[in-house]
Amino acid sequence: MTVTVLDDYQGCCAFLDAAHELDGSDVRLDIEHRHLDDQALPARLLDSDAIILIRERTSLTRELLEQLPNLKLVVQTGRLSSAIDVEACKELGIAVRDGGGSPIAPAELTWLLIMAGCRRLGGYLARQAEGDWQRTNQLLEAESLGHAVHGRTLGIWGLGKIGSLVAGYSQAFGMNVVAHGRESSAGRAFELGVEFEPDRHAFLARCDVITLHLKLNGNTRGMITPADLAAMRADALLVNTSRAELIRPGALLDALDAGRPGAAALDVYENEPDGASAYQAHPRVLATPHIGFVEKDTYELYFSTAYRQVREFFAG
CATH class of the missing domain: 3.40.50.720 (NAD(P)-binding Rossmann-like Domain)
Known part of the structure; x- marks a missing residue:
């Protein structure tokens, strides 16, 4: 056979x-x-x-x-x-x-991207490879020091198995955690002692980091709209290790160019692997090649x- x-x-x-x-x-x-x-x-x-x-x-x-x-x-x-x-x-x-x-590997990669995105690790590594020491951007006016996660607010959209693990990691590092999603996420938030914010735009507007943990289906495909992205803060980091198709096609690149959210850390793309190239080239994106489960x-x-x-x- x-x-x-x-x-x-x-x-x-x-x-x-x-x-x-x-x-x-x-x-x-x-x-x-x-x-x-x-x-x-x-x-x-x-x-x-x-x-x-x-x-x-x-x-x-x-x-x-x-x-x-x-x-x-x-x-x-x-x-x-x-x-x-x-x-x-x-x-x-x-x-x-x-x-x-198992939810462990994708949850760990999510946490890695949160840490690396907040500290602007992608920019530092790229500039170091080109001979610049302790720089994140070729242009000084676009330079970013990054920041610690301690004391910041992490928004978890979808508090299932992976999201729940990420909540635990973030609490261990001193982050405040706010969840958003369906009734099941609200119930899980109560079990974990995590705040639940039912209003979508209020949730998006208050978080320093937003990480997506939703299953892709007919109801969730394209559910994150340009208006949702525009509701995020100018210094917010959007993390997606779930599915690229949760976001309307093309909306994230446009939103990054417009300045909200301020940055993204991504492991998933439409039309992989070719669809990743535009994000890999974007100065505000930390991009990994869909390795959430690859270990x-x-x-x-x-x-x-x-x-x-x-x-x-x-x-x-």
């Missing part, structure tokens, strides 16, 4: 401890390290009996699935997402499996489940 793993950018999936789940099976791992476009995928996957997706790096559309006559199983690492056309899989007789995840513990969790599901499926 040929099992294709797509988008293994780090070249690690065959060498994880989790790969022992396949010991004794007749599975042949076929690992693709590059990101393939829609034109290259049909030929690349033609002989695949199963496909393992690393999160949403590649989408399996109906058009693609109809060109893969050998495909019997699709496995989504982490929770099932819109990257798979599940209805098409059902109609074509292709089984679909998914797994679970060994999470990969071991993802692939121990995925490889076990493959083995059990083909064992009958």
